Amino acid sequence: MKKIFFCAKTNGFYPEEFQEQYVDAGTWPEELTEVSHEQYQFLMGAQSHGKIIVPDEDGYPVLSDPETDFTAVAVQRRDSEMALASARINALTDAQDDGDITPEEVEELAALREKRTRLRRLDLTTAPDIDWP
Structure with a gap:
């Protein structure tokens, strides 16, 4: 052998x-x-x-044991959540521009914009201890 x-x-x-x-x-x-x-x-x-x-x-x-890069994991999560929020914001904005938006959707749009702003301003250097919106 x-x-x-x-x-x-x-x-x-x-x-x-x-x-x-x-x-x-x-x-x-x-x-x-x-x-x-x-x-x-x-x-x-x-x-x-x-x-x-x-x-x-x-x-x-x-x-x-492998070492985890918590900051990189947090960046990936933030970017993913922002992309999902942005996609929905775009759809709701189109509905608003077309005059075809419900009152519930107007509230959803405002909440999503606030969430996206909070995500953008997150301090990811504290990962994994992040207070996610």
């Missing part, structure tokens, strides 16, 4: 059976740590369940 190596620098695994192709391509790393087949299977299995593989202080692959 061929060996499996891990490179901390590239955070990648390198099966010995493909060493010749890596060498020919100039991509076979110099510093490698051998990993048992059992450990490799364990790491791959855990990765498929949401863990990430990172090198420890000695360059050996270990599991870690």
